[in-house]
Amino acid sequence: MEKEKLRQRAISRLQKIASNEERHAQIEIILAKFFQSKTWEKADSIGLTMATEFEFPTSPVIKRALDMGKRIAVPKSLPKGQMVFHWIDDESAFYTTKFGVAEPATENIARPDELALLIVPGLVFNHEGYRIGFGGGYYDRYLANYSGETCSLVFADQLIEEWQIEAFDQPVQQLFLS
Structure with a gap:
């Protein structure tokens, strides 16, 4: 099945089960x-x-991490499919992009080598850790030059095996599944 159809199916399914x-x-x-x-x-x-309303919620992870003294960075999207992570804290302000994603108003850049773990979002996953996101390629580009640990938090409904992995697709190392 082609990625765009899988994206639409996954978004619809996630929106249905959101509440x-x-x-x-x-x-x-x-x-x-x-x-x-x-x-x-x-x-x-x-x-x-x-996370957006229908994605796996990241606010509990952020809260627990900050409570434990872990550092948290949230990305901002840039032109040409690039993104840069910025350090946040309990006081950080956010704005909503035209895509409905909250991004930090801060300019405190977190370099890739400063991030021990990247929790990678996605709409569809396979058991090998490959994922289909929203189609911008932001995470695949970032992961291509990232050497830390990666994981994703995945609902059972997001696991679909029958789709074609492409050369630029970057897998995550570990899936945490329901």
Whole structure:
């Protein structure tokens, strides 16, 4: 199945389950696995996006990380499919982009080598860690030059195996699944 159809199907499915109780149970299961992992334990600095309403919620990760003294960085998208992460804290202000994504108003840049862990968003995943995002290629470009650990927090409904991986696709190292 082509990526654009999978994207649309995944967005529709995620929007449908966004408010049901089963989703909340899956979130708790995934977060419990993640927070008990060595990946979480050893990461002192984490890069992740501010999730939209239907994506896996990242605010519990941000809150727990900041409470534990871990550093958090959130990306801003730039022209030509580039993105740069910026350090945030409890006081950080955000603005909403034309794509509906919250980005930090700060200019405190986090270099890729300063991020121990990158939590990578996506719409569709396979068991090998390959993902389909929103189609801008931002994360694939970033991951191509990133050497830290990577993972994704994934609902069971997002796992789909039958799609074609392309040369530029960058897998994540670990999936935390419900």
